[in-house]
Amino acid sequence: MLPRDLKAESFASYPPEARRIAIDHLETLRRLPLSFVPSLLRELIDYDYKFPVERSTIEKEISALKSLKDAEVHEWFTEFAAISLSSSLTTFSWVDLPAQFVEQEAAYLWSTHQLDSFRKAAKDYGDRLERLKEPEPNDLRRLGIAVVGRDVSTYDGLLFKNLRKHGTYFTSVSPQNGLKSLLAAVEKRAEADQARYAHWYVDGGSPVAHSDRITSVAYDALAPVRNSLLKRMQAEISRPGMGPEELRTVLARLNPADVGMEGNMDPVLSRFQLKLFTEGSGTQIYSTTFVQWTSREILRRAQARTLLVRYAPRQRQRPLNELLAGEHGEAELDPSGSLIDAEMGAYYHWINQQRLPGSEGSGFIAWFEGHNQAVAIGPSMPRGTESNSAIDLERLVSLVLA
Amino acid sequence: MKVNHSFSHSEAACLVSRTRREFLRDAAGLVAGGAVLQASPFARGESVRKKRKVVVVTFGGGARDQETFAPEGQENIPHMLSEMAPQSSFFTHVTNKGILGHYVATASLATGVYETLNNFASVAPEHPTIFEYFRKELKRPSSDAWVVAPSNGFHRIGESEVRGFGPGQGARVILPKRLLGLASAGRDVDLEHLLHDNYETPLYTPVLAGGEVELHQMETILKLSVGDFASHARTLSSPDELSLYIAKRLMREEAPSLLWITMHDIDVAHSGAFSLYIDGIRRTDRLCAELWKTIQTEPEYAGNTTMFVLPDFGRDSDFDAGGNGFQHHRTGDAASRTTWMMVLGAGARQGVVYDTPVQSIDLVPSIGAMMGFSPSQSSGKLIRELV
Numbered sequence: 001m002l003p004r005d006l007k008a009e010s011f012a013s014y015p016p017e018a019r020r021i022a023i024d025h026l027e028t029l030r031r032l033p034l035s036f037v038p039s040l041l042r043e044l045i046d047y048d049y050k051f052p053v054e055r056s057t058i059e060k061e062i063s064a065l066k067s068l069k070d071a072e073v074h075e076w077f078t079e080f081a082a083i084s085l086s087s088s089l090t091t092f093s094w095v096d097l098p099a100q101f102v103e104q105e106a107a108y109l110w111s112t113h114q115l116d117s118f119r120k121a122a123k124d125y126g127d128r129l130e131r132l133k134e135p136e137p138n139d140l141r142r143l144g145i146a147v148v149g150r151d152v153s154t155y156d157g158l159l160f161k162n163l164r165k166h167g168t169y170f171t172s173v174s175p176q177n178g179l180k181s182l183l184a185a186v187e188k189r190a191e192a193d194q195a196r197y198a199h200w201y202v203d204g205g206s207p208v209a210h211s212d213r214i215t216s217v218a219y220d221a222l223a224p225v226r227n228s229l230l231k232r233m234q235a236e237i238s239r240p241g242m243g244p245e246e247l248r249t250v251l252a253r254l255n256p257a258d259v260g261m262e263g264n265m266d267p268v269l270s271r272f273q274l275k276l277f278t279e280g281s282g283t284q285i286y287s288t289t290f291v292q293w294t295s296r297e298i299l300r301r302a303q304a305r306t307l308l309v310r311y312a313p314r315q316r317q318r319p320l321n322e323l324l325a326g327e328h329g330e331a332e333l334d335p336s337g338s339l340i341d342a343e344m345g346a347y348y349h350w351i352n353q354q355r356l357p358g359s360e361g362s363g364f365i366a367w368f369e370g371h372n373q374a375v376a377i378g379p380s381m382p383r384g385t386e387s388n389s390a391i392d393l394e395r396l397v398s399l400v401l402a
Numbered sequence: 403m404k405v406n407h408s409f410s411h412s413e414a415a416c417l418v419s420r421t422r423r424e425f426l427r428d429a430a431g432l433v434a435g436g437a438v439l440q441a442s443p444f445a446r447g448e449s450v451r452k453k454r455k456v457v458v459v460t461f462g463g464g465a466r467d468q469e470t471f472a473p474e475g476q477e478n479i480p481h482m483l484s485e486m487a488p489q490s491s492f493f494t495h496v497t498n499k500g501i502l503g504h505y506v507a508t509a510s511l512a513t514g515v516y517e518t519l520n521n522f523a524s525v526a527p528e529h530p531t532i533f534e535y536f537r538k539e540l541k542r543p544s545s546d547a548w549v550v551a552p553s554n555g556f557h558r559i560g561e562s563e564v565r566g567f568g569p570g571q572g573a574r575v576i577l578p579k580r581l582l583g584l585a586s587a588g589r590d591v592d593l594e595h596l597l598h599d600n601y602e603t604p605l606y607t608p609v610l611a612g613g614e615v616e617l618h619q620m621e622t623i624l625k626l627s628v629g630d631f632a633s634h635a636r637t638l639s640s641p642d643e644l645s646l647y648i649a650k651r652l653m654r655e656e657a658p659s660l661l662w663i664t665m666h667d668i669d670v671a672h673s674g675a676f677s678l679y680i681d682g683i684r685r686t687d688r689l690c691a692e693l694w695k696t697i698q699t700e701p702e703y704a705g706n707t708t709m710f711v712l713p714d715f716g717r718d719s720d721f722d723a724g725g726n727g728f729q730h731h732r733t734g735d736a737a738s739r740t741t742w743m744m745v746l747g748a749g750a751r752q753g754v755v756y757d758t759p760v761q762s763i764d765l766v767p768s769i770g771a772m773m774g775f776s777p778s779q780s781s782g783k784l785i786r787e788l789v
Contacts (some may be wrong), residue, residue: 110501111518115734119724161474244522281729282674289674296726317670317678340677348720350607355723 002090003037004030008123010095015048016042016295021062028066034090035083036125041098049271051197051302075153080120083114088101100249104258111293130383135357140193141401142362144353145182145294146346147310148369149339150205155338160366160375162347165384167364167377167400169218175370176393180206181394182308182367187211189306197268198305202294203311204287215302217273217294219287219312219401226284228259229277251278286314292345309349310369311342339368350377363400376400429583432492435756435787454748455707456769457697458662459690460511462552463504463669464717464731464738465683471742478683481691482744486711491750491787493743498715502731502738505555507714507762508664512559514766514780525557529779532766534561535574536660539775545623546572548658550649552641552666554580559664575661578648582635584617585628610732624651639685642667648687650696657702664714665689671717674729694746701723708750708772710765712743745788756787 001010011022022029022044023167029037043050043058050058068076086108094101109115149155160169183201186326190213200215201207207218229251235243236250256270259261276297282289286313295309315331346366353362363378374393378400391399460771469475474484476483500510503521510517513529533547554577561572620626638644642665649663665686671679690711697703718725719737731738741762749772770777771789 009629113516119734121419169595280674281672286673286675292674293726314675317675334677335676337677340680343677344676344728351720351727 001095002034006095015047017203018044018047018388021047025062025066028062031070032065033077033081033083034094035081035085035121036077036099038101038105039122040093041095042102045098046271048267051268051272052195053197053303054266054301060133062128063285076125079117079124083109083118083121084112097249099252103245103248126375128204138305138358142304142353142356142358143306143397143401144162144183144299144349144362144364145186145306145308145397146342146349146364146366147179147308147369148342148346149335150248150310150312151335152339152368155339155368156338159368159373160343160346161212162344163350163364163366163375164386165335166350167375167381167383169386170374170376170391170396171372171386171388172390173191173367173372173374173396174390175372176392178393179310179367181392182365182397183208183210183375185394185397186214186306186308190214193222194307195305197302200298200302200304200307201307202291202307203300203312203313204291204310212269212338217269217271217276219290222273222277223263225259225273226277229254230284231329232259234397254278272297286341287312288341290343292341292348295345295349299349299356303356307349309345311338311345313338314341363397365393365400366397367396378402403686408726416587419546420510421441422758432487432753434757435476435491435751435754435758447549454773455657455659455661455703456710456773457707458511458710458769459693459712460508460662460664461668461686461690461711461713462508462664462666462713463503464671464713464741465668465686466717466719466728466737469680469683469728476766478680479687481687485691486694486744486746487753489746489752490754491745491752492755493745493785494755494757494764494789496712496741496743497759498739498741502715502734502760503605504666504669504714505559509559510554511712511714511762511765512662513562514763514777514782516763516781522555523557526556527562527634530562530567530777531560531572532659532769532777533662534564534567534571535766535770535775535777536710536773537571538567540773542659544570544574546658547660548652548656549573549575549664550645550652551575551577551664552579552645553577556664574752575590576648576652579641581616581620581648582632582644585632586621586635586710597742623655624648625655626651640682640701642686646693649693653696653703657700660769663693669700669727672730674726676728697747706748708745708747709768710745711744712762712765714762715739715743716741749788758785758787 006026008023008026011019029193036379040061047058085105089101089105089108092101092104109118132155145324152223166277186199186201187210187382190211193199194213197215199213200217201210201217203218206220207216210216233247233251234245254274256265256274259274261270261274275293276282276290280289280293283293291311295307298307313333313335314337316334348366353359353364361379365376367374374396376396376399379401381400465477467725470479490515490696498507500507500516501518501521504586506517506519509519509527512531512533513527514532515529517528519525519528533549536542537544537547549556551559557575557577560575562568617628618678620628620631620764634647635644645663645665649661652658652661667685668679669684670682694709697709715731716738717728717731718733719735720727722733722735725733725735743760761782764785766777766780767782768785768788771784
């Protein structure tokens with residue numbers, strides 16, 4: 001089937017809101033090339049479970065496409081239309097399974113050396129959309145906080161080496177009540193700006209007490225989900241004919257209830273948490289990877305205005321097959337290796353934050369938990385400098401947003 | 403700072419290459435290749451070619467500049483930087499334009515053609531391999547071409563199914579982890595840390611048949627009893643250490659003229675743990691230096707062997723929003739496609755840096771020219787600086 005053949009019935013399997021939008025924009029979808037449409041549907045099919053920012057983005061994108069005249073559609077999509085697809089892709093059930101289509105399309109583009117052309121087409125399309133965007137005023141400047149190194153008593157390496165050149169490195173930070181004061185800062189922001197899914201706290205272990213206004217995800221709390229998922233994965237791969245692509249298809253179809261997530265949970269948050277494990281690599285076995293990937297996804301998807309992440313020691317390296325099988329009971333931890341993981345995770349946290357609107361005014365802090373070292377980045381913070389002035393974390397938060 | 407990545411692919415690749423060259427010049431005191439381009443050091447008589455041996459090591463599975471040759475990464479490669487680079491011809495700009503999966507990329511390196519096979523399928527390369535060209539044209543026995551490969555998924559890397567080449571005419575492939583799995587079956591030894599198959603799809607290990615034959619080969623070819631093998635393996639810490647151990651036994655017992663070793667410890671990066679990725683780079687750096695020392699001390703290899711070290715590809719840049727930095731090699735950006743190559747030993751000019759762009763598929767025709775065979779179906783070009 002090609003996009004021009006789309007009918008209202010084509011979207012019968014979609015959740016209600018997603019179906020409504022698709023049917024309302026049938027004419028728009030029919031005008032677009034097959035190499036592109038499934039990418040759009042991949043986002044749309046999950047509309048009912050998306051964060052508010054994502055919903056708004058989808059609505060604006062489809063509205064922008066709807067407003068295009070025929071000549072503009074031709075101009076916008078010439079590069080996509082030039083991508084050749086295999087017959088198996090054109091006959092694939094891409095309306096019902098857009099994510100799987102996109103994955104197979106990617107493999108086909110690799111194998112036919114069309115990936116660079118596709119990347120260029122996608123980038124040009126993104127640039128066009130970007131030009132149509134109108135800035136959304138928001139008085140609350142974005143704040144990112146990464147707390148690293150829990151349970152590490154000493155570290156001789158060069159800490160925060162990637163971040164230092166972008167801000168000020170403090171060597172006399174008071175660690176007293178550090179985490180508490182950082183969480184208080186997040187709570188204060190959540191109190192002042194009560195938008196849903198705007199203020200987050202992620203913990204690589206068990207979370208400390210915090211306000212209900214903060215959206216929270218914690219690695220330890222999701223242990224039953226991880227274990228259930230790993231058991232399901234093990235069962236699936238032992239089936240004849242199961243391969244990596246088939247497994248991903250199975251995982252993509254899972255619902256929160258399939259892995260024991262309770263039905264009274266927030267459906268948006270439970271889907272988000274499930275995807276952290278089904279789409280992330282290594283999130284199922286290493287808490288440091290889980291925190292890094294979660295921070296990336298919170299910023300990419302929810303565009304959090306405040307994001308506090310706290311890394312915890314991950315389990316020591318063992319054979320992946322063994323880790324995935326969840327064998328050997330109580331895991332031995334690797335605090336110093338986890339600090340190195342977390343330091344890189346903090347750098348990626350800052351990079352992902354800088355990809356969002358308003359990056360010029362955003363603030364970021366990375367702190368070595370329980371110690372005196374922190375790096376602070378913000379519009380008024382000197383770059384590439386070091387300060388040995390005594391300071392506490394509350395003051396640091398106010399400085400990066402000054 | 404607003405993060406952007408507006409460089410074109412070619413601009414970014416050139417920048418990566420140029421900075422790598424400058425790092426090397428500063429760190430290892432190497433000179434630019436253009437200044438010393440003279441008659442080929444490989445222009446030797448036929449008698450020398452007969453003794454010529456080539457060892458190829460893929461520095462796997464992919465490492466980036468900032469963790470290796472850039473100033474902030476040099477602490478991770480002390481051996482390559484201080485011991486090997488000064489003795490090598492170093493190519494700063496090697497591009498892989500193919501599919502960035504480890505099996506398919508290694509197959510492309512070995513055929514000199516960008517292969518399009520399914521990276522996760524148990525299939526042979528679609529074009530003749532370097533091993534088939536080598537054995538057919540030079541009339542070499544099967545014992546003269548070997549591959550030491552990391553996972554069961556590589557068991558068909560040694561030969562294609564192409565008419566006129568194909569089964570029985572390629573390299574013998576040894577899978578150390580598979581051997582260890584067979585050797586340790588039923589024994590009370592904890593060798594799990596050496597046995598996991600791969601990091602791209604850790605849940606899948608293709609099932610192979612013929613274990614008894616392989617164990618027999620181990621005893622007859624490597625002169626290694628099953629018990630001694632399992633016992634020694636317990637002293638090793640990683641699959642690549644196991645591969646090196648087997649490669650050294652092969653060099654001692656079989657002395658193949660064409661030996662291909664595929665490392666893959668670095669690919670633990672797929673788990674997202676940066677510290678484990680760095681550990682993998684440091685280990686691979688050490689193992690490459692150990693192999694180079696072995697080449698220089700083994701009588702069959704010393705003085706007549708050329709060693710190639712190159713990654714099969716890089717890893718994603720921190721600044722490509724489509725990826726997740728070091729973790730994967732999925733974006734196809736310049737950082738994931740642009741790598742380097744180090745050539746040491748017989749015929750290689752020492753301490754020279756070349757920034758001429760070459761492709762990873764150029765390896766096969768260049769080795770062919772050195773050893774005296776013609777890879778007729780390769781689409782790569784001769785690297786003039788080598789031949």
